[in-house]
Amino acid sequence: MSPRTPATSGGSRIEAQSDLGTLATLKRGLQLSPELRKGLLVTALIAVVATLGRVVIPFVVQQTTDNGIMAEGGVDLDYVLRAILLAAGVVAITSVAQYAVNVRLFTAAESGLATLRLKAFRHIHDLSVLTQSTERRGALVSRVTSDVDTISMFVQFGGLMLLISTAQIVLATILMFIYSPALALVAYLCLLPLVILVRYLQPVLGRAYGLVRTRVGDMLGAVSESIVGATTIRAYGVEDRTAERIDRSIEAHRQSAIRAQIRSVVAFVSGQTFAGITTAVVLVVGTVLATRGHLTLGQLLAFLFLVNLFTQPVLMATEILNELQNAVAGWRRVIGVVDTPADVSDPGEDGIVQERGPITVDFEDVWYAYPGGEPVLRNVNLRIEPHTRVAIVGETGSGKTTMAKLLTRLMDPAGGRVLLDGTDLRRIPFSTLRRRVVLVPQEGFLFDQDLRENIRFGKPEASNEDLDLAVTELGLDAWVAGLPHGLDTRVGQRGESLSAGERQLVAIARAYLADPDLLVLDEATSAVDPSTEVRVQRALEGLTTGRTSVAIAHRLSTAEAADMVVVVDQGRIVEVGHHRDLVGQGGVYSRMHASWAAQRTG
Ligand SMILES: Nc1ncnc2c1ncn2[C@@H]1O[C@H](COP(=O)(O)OP(=O)(O)OP(=O)(O)O)[C@@H](O)[C@H]1O
Numbered sequence: 193m194s195p196r197t198p199a200t201s202g203g204s205r206i207e208a209q210s211d212l213g214t215l216a217t218l219k220r221g222l223q224l225s226p227e228l229r230k231g232l233l234v235t236a237l238i239a240v241v242a243t244l245g246r247v248v249i250p251f252v253v254q255q256t257t258d259n260g261i262m263a264e265g266g267v268d269l270d271y272v273l274r275a276i277l278l279a280a281g282v283v284a285i286t287s288v289a290q291y292a293v294n295v296r297l298f299t300a301a302e303s304g305l306a307t308l309r310l311k312a313f314r315h316i317h318d319l320s321v322l323t324q325s326t327e328r329r330g331a332l333v334s335r336v337t338s339d340v341d342t343i344s345m346f347v348q349f350g351g352l353m354l355l356i357s358t359a360q361i362v363l364a365t366i367l368m369f370i371y372s373p374a375l376a377l378v379a380y381l382c383l384l385p386l387v388i389l390v391r392y393l394q395p396v397l398g399r400a401y402g403l404v405r406t407r408v409g410d411m412l413g414a415v416s417e418s419i420v421g422a423t424t425i426r427a428y429g430v431e432d433r434t435a436e437r438i439d440r441s442i443e444a445h446r447q448s449a450i451r452a453q454i455r456s457v458v459a460f461v462s463g464q465t466f467a468g469i470t471t472a473v474v475l476v477v478g479t480v481l482a483t484r485g486h487l488t489l490g491q492l493l494a495f496l497f498l499v500n501l502f503t504q505p506v507l508m509a510t511e512i513l514n515e516l517q518n519a520v521a522g523w524r525r526v527i528g529v530v531d532t533p534a535d536v537s538d539p540g541e542d543g544i545v546q547e548r549g550p551i552t553v554d555f556e557d558v559w560y561a562y563p564g565g566e567p568v569l570r571n572v573n574l575r576i577e578p579h580t581r582v583a584i585v586g587e588t589g590s591g592k593t594t595m596a597k598l599l600t601r602l603m604d605p606a607g608g609r610v611l612l613d614g615t616d617l618r619r620i621p622f623s624t625l626r627r628r629v630v631l632v633p634q635e636g637f638l639f640d641q642d643l644r645e646n647i648r649f650g651k652p653e654a655s656n657e658d659l660d661l662a663v664t665e666l667g668l669d670a671w672v673a674g675l676p677h678g679l680d681t682r683v684g685q686r687g688e689s690l691s692a693g694e695r696q697l698v699a700i701a702r703a704y705l706a707d708p709d710l711l712v713l714d715e716a717t718s719a720v721d722p723s724t725e726v727r728v729q730r731a732l733e734g735l736t737t738g739r740t741s742v743a744i745a746h747r748l749s750t751a752e753a754a755d756m757v758v759v760v761d762q763g764r765i766v767e768v769g770h771h772r773d774l775v776g777q778g779g780v781y782s783r784m785h786a787s788w789a790a791q792r793t794g
Pocket residue numbers: 322562563565568586587588589590591592593594595
């Protein structure tokens with residue numbers, strides 16, 4: 193990429209939904225959940241058996257009427273009895289078959305959708321932090337929970353109905369044409385408007401249900417954001433405004449749901465009407481044909497049953513289409529996640545595995561721009577030798593954190609390369625990279641477990657002895673001993689029962705246990721009390737000693753203690769050197785340092 197063209201890179205957006213058509217969506221959905229396809233043919237065959245039973249009943253009615261009740265020489269009771277027994281047997285077989293179809297679909301649906309959930313969750317983790325942040329967390333959660341549920345509902349109910357209905361229509365049609373092609377044609381003609389209506393309503397319903405799914409996502413997004421940000425909301429007394437936002441999203445969902453339901457009710461009622469008309473017309477035409485001798489009484493009765501068998505699925509079709517549209521909308525949104533390309537991809541086995549040891553870092557003509565924005569890093573060239581403590585300083589928004597994100601490969605540069613021991617980061621497998629490079633963010637995330645497990649995140653296989661040793665070496669033993677249950681003290685959700693400074697200590701201990709070759713530190717800006725500050729500084733000292741480290745320094749005391757200070761200004765490196773030398777140069781750093789020193793003494 194030419195350095196002169198504004199470089200935009202990183203984070204592909206998570207699609208609100210994939211733009212695949214209905215059939216393509218179903219195909220991709222089945223591809224993602226192979227369990228849904230497995231054994232489908234057998235299930236379809238059992239469904240045919242289940243339907244066969246339903247079609248046999250009108251046939252038995254016709255036979256019983258024509259050859260039993262209307263038999264020449266009076267009612268043939270023996271014949272009627274045998275026919276009833278046959279019908280009972282068929283009903284029993286039908287029930288067993290229907291049960292089997294249900295269970296098979298149910299099992300396939302649950303297994304297939306569990307796979308889909310798993311794929312979606314894994315993929316969300318593969319996406320860069322930038323891509324993830326294009327969507328609110330709650331909305332992402334809704335994609336793997338409620339959207340997948342709509343698919344499940346369709347596969348379990350709609351799928352069954354679809355299989356049975358198709359078989360029912362085919363078998364009923366065959367029997368109708370055998371009895372009377374003319375009357376069968378009449379029935380078909382009557383139902384034609386209904387088929388046209390269903391085709392017209394399908395896209396309308398699709399759009400309506402797509403909107404409902406989007407609104408569910410919005411609603412969950414608003415609610416989860418308000419829960420996560422509860423402290424800030426309370427602190428600024430903006431509960432009313434937040435409640436209004438949630439009310440609005442709930443109201444928008446209510447309206448879209450009602451609109452979709454009204455459309456589906458219209459579809460259902462029109463279906464009912466056409467079905468009624470069909471039965472009436474068949475009855476009238478059938479009676480005329482019967483009186484003229486073209487149809488027996490038994491055939492006419494059977495026809496009425498068959499018309500019912502025929503209209504039922506067409507009626508159900510609107511409901512099945514509802515569910516299908518709902519499921520397709522859900523599928524599209526899940527596929528939108530799964531098919532978002534991972535912009536930061538793991539080279540895996542094709543990558544270059546590196547041994548642990550002293551590490552050299554190079555930024556080679558690195559450019560970066562957040563999607564749609566101006567470059568925030570331009571032409572960055574930097575070499576960091578092994579065992580060097582580097583402090584990156586600069587005004588807020590100058591691009592320091594962006595450098596850290598590129599260095600830990602949370603994002604890839606738009607231009608240029610970041611190299612570890614001469615190898616492009618993009619060619620190093622994640623497993624190697626995560627072992628060699630560790631980022632200590634400003635606010636490390638603590639899980640609702642005890643301190644021990646939180647620290648162990650740095651190295652899951654670490655023993656309790658390793659943990660105790662790490663705590664002692666970092667000079668944290670006195671602090672741990674002062675906690676109610678020592679290392680077994682629970683930290684609460686996101687570490688809320690610890691102070692900001694204590695959370696930093698846990699993050700430092702975690703990184704120490706991980707023992708990386710390169711440490712990237714985003715220095716915390718939150719103020720902590722003096723005694724914790726001393727502890728944090730001591731622990732940081734222990735953590736960075738003998739290691740290559742890059743600290744995004746918010747306190748210039750960190751820069752004073754560093755081996756090398758890198759000064760960033762508006763996305764460019766403007767000065768590099770030791771604190772001592774830079775202060776004397778009268779440049780950006782010396783001005784920053786002078787104002788910082790004045791603030792401290794003032
Ligand atoms: N996710 C993002 N999307 C779009 N722009 C971003 C994003 N993150 C940062 N920026 C922009 O990129 C520029 C550099 O940001 P960066 O976080 O690297 O600055 P910084 O020097 O670390 O600032 P600070 O000292 O305040 O942490 C800023 O102008 C910021 O607004």
